[in-house]
Amino acid sequence: MATPATPAIARTAGPLDGLRFEGSGPPGAADALVAEHLRLLGARTDGGSGGRFTITGRDMGEVSAGTTWGETATDEATAQAAIGIMAVHGRRDGTPRGLAVDYAATATGVLAVQGMLAGLLARARGGRHITQVEVSAERAGLLTVSQYLAAAGAEEGEAAELAPGGPPFTSADGTVFELETLDPGVWAAFWRALDAPEKAIRRGWRPFQFRYATACAPFPQVLHEAVRASTWERIRHSAESSGADVCPLHSLAERAAEYDGAAPWKLTPYDATYSPARATTGDLPLAGFTVLEAGRRIQAPLAAHVLGLLGAEVIRIEPPGGDPLRGMPPACSGVSARWLALNRGKKAVEVDIKSPSDRERLREMAAGADVFLHNWAPGKAAQLGLDHEDLAAANPALVYAYTSGWAGRLADAPMGTDFMVQARTGVGEAVRPADEAPAPSLMTLLDVLGGLLGAEAVLAGLLLRERTTHGVCVDSSLLGAADVLTAPARARAAQGLDPRRSAGFRRPLRTADGWIALADHSAIPYDVSELPTDQALERLRDRGLAAVPVVTDLADLLASGSISCDAHGAPAVPTPWSFA
Structure with missing residues (x-):
């Protein structure tokens, strides 16, 4: 029996209330998602369609955002092939596989909304005058696989074998x-x-x-x-x-039967108010903001990393002796390459949250911060006296952000980890076409998307704070990420239609020396299995068919020119936004 639907969450004031948006130009990579998130955040549409969204409002000026596929990709299938998503998702099965959900496009849309919120926030505070934001699916996709790319470029090998196999x-x-x-x-x-x-x-x-x-x-x-x-x-x-x-x-x-219709985040203003501060000078929209992050694993650290890429100073709260994941192999200059992908550029402060004196020190740090972000187990913050009420008492201006597994929306929820949330929400069915047995992807789809949504929620909270002079409590979750990712498939299921993509959907084709991927819904005119990849691509393009080689070794991406190295020698993917 399906779990009874939880009550729909009542809407509070939105950061985009009173603003209007319209679409224009040719289609982009994530038009429906961008429009939906702008509406959920309070903006109203003036109509129009296309891949460039312009949002305007009294005293807020105008900011537009556009999404594209990139230099090589032309759609979701070719984007997944070109940036390594097919390679990572296919590791469980031993061959590259396409995700049957629009993962690259979803990440692109969330990043585009982040860019618009950051631009509006900078303008509201008298900072950089941002009018345009650009995001490509290729760069968004590189961010989603950044940990895997970092490991591919490390000085040493993996700590565990890369070979087919795994749950369910x-x-x-x-x-x-x-x-x-x-x-x-x-x-x-x-x-x-x-x-x-x-x-x-x-x-x-x-x-x-x-x-x-x-x-x-x-x-x-x-x-x-x-x-x-x-x-x-x-x-x-x-x-x-x-x-x-x-x-x-x-x-x-x-x-679909239990879905409560809730947005992927919840913003709750505090009763206390504060006086908005003016922005400091800087090229990035979050220059002058301070974020305290007490995160573990992927979700919260990635959210804070995104805020850091936008210009915030991020101070990471680590246990005595430092985060043990710093030593997780493979390493670059003695530091975990994967850890660097999420945490480079952050300052670190060691705090023993079991110690009353250190908890008081953390409260004092929060009193001078703009954001406190964590993904502790449910109830832990309250037990420690570090919940939003505790920290807001000393800092009414604080945006208190909690990135969780379930956001308290499912009473019978299992452990709130990526693969368990995938299992519980139908992601395992959505990511595979009809001729594959349902199975969650072993790529951390929801941890990454949950981190991106967490950063989007924090930006929404900061803008709401700026416009209302209230501090804000922000909640986001892996459940919200799953609902965003599976929305089209879940909608088909709710209508009684087959929610899954057809057999063979986004399955790359083997060539004599590699793999190629065609654009979605393209029919292969002949067998390419005995042709070299370059020759197969040339023949397909001569017929007007969009096709790209499938990246099967992530190390090949490191020589592409867009990926740099940090001070430790670890690969660092490019920032996903361009601001003007």
Whole structure:
């Protein structure tokens, strides 16, 4: 039975209230998403269609944003091929695979709205006079795979094998499910309860643990056999007794039935007010802002990284001894390449949040900040006396941002990690065409998109604060990211239509020496399997068909010229926006 829908969230004042927007020009990469997010943030449309959106309002001036596919790509399929998304998503299966959702376009649209909000914020504070924002899907896509690119350019190899394999699992009675634990002891206890061999349990933990980094998990096949020999009831009991979390894969129809219509973020103004400050000089729109980030893994650190790319000073709160993920292999100059992809350029302050004196020090730091951002476990901030009410008491101007797994919207929610949210919300069905079994992608789709939406929410909160003189509490979640990503497929399911793309959708074609991808809905006129890639592309283009080579080794992108290296020698993708 589907979970009852949670009550729709009442709308509060929006940062774009009183502003109007219109579209113009040729179609862009993410027109529907940009228009929808501008409406959700309070703007009203003057009509028009196209890939350039212009927003205007009294005392706010005019800011426009345009989205394009890029220099090589012409649509979603060719963008995924050209920037490595097909390569990363396909690692679980051993060959490049296209995502059946418009992931590059979704990221592009969110980044475009971020750019517009940042431009409006800079103008409202008397900072840089920004009138235009440009975002390409190719650059947006590079940001989504930046951690994988960083690892490809590191000085050492991966800590876990890059080979096909991974979840989901299937029980003896046909339940397909995801498994989650962050504890090796819990992992071992779960499998022992299913009588799995000890050697396989030991060998399986490392690839399972590192699947967030590698997008594959080649653990021993005997573990799959252990669950296939067990009923779902036994598997659930094993999870409960060991402390592991299991979640059956839900369909898009199930998610559509319970969908509450909530926006991907929630902005709640405080009662207290403050006096707006003037901007400091700087080329970037967030120059002069200070962000305190107490994040872990991907979602919150990426949100803060995006704010840093826009010019904010980001101060990262780390435990005594520093973030242990700094040492996660592979490394560049002794620092984790993946960690640098999310955290380069940030300042770091070590704070023991278990210590009353250090918590007081953190409150004092928050008193002088513009944003406090975290993704702690639900309820932890309140237990520590670091919830929004606690910090707002000392700083009414604070934008308090919480990036969570579920945002409290599902009562029966499992652990709020990327792959569990994918399983629970039908993403596993949406990302694969009809001739593939539903399975969550082992690319961290929702952690990354959740981080981008978290940054968008913070920017919306800062602009709302500027326009209303109220501090703001901001909530975003992986659930919101899943709902944004699957919106078209979920809408088809809600209408009783088949939500999945047709068989073979966005599946690249093998050539004699590589792979090529055609634009969506293009029909291949002949077999290219015996042709070299260059020759196959030339023949297809002579017939007027858009096609690109599929990047299968991310290291090949590092020589493209658009990717630089930071002070540690780690690859750094270009900033996704251009401002004028």
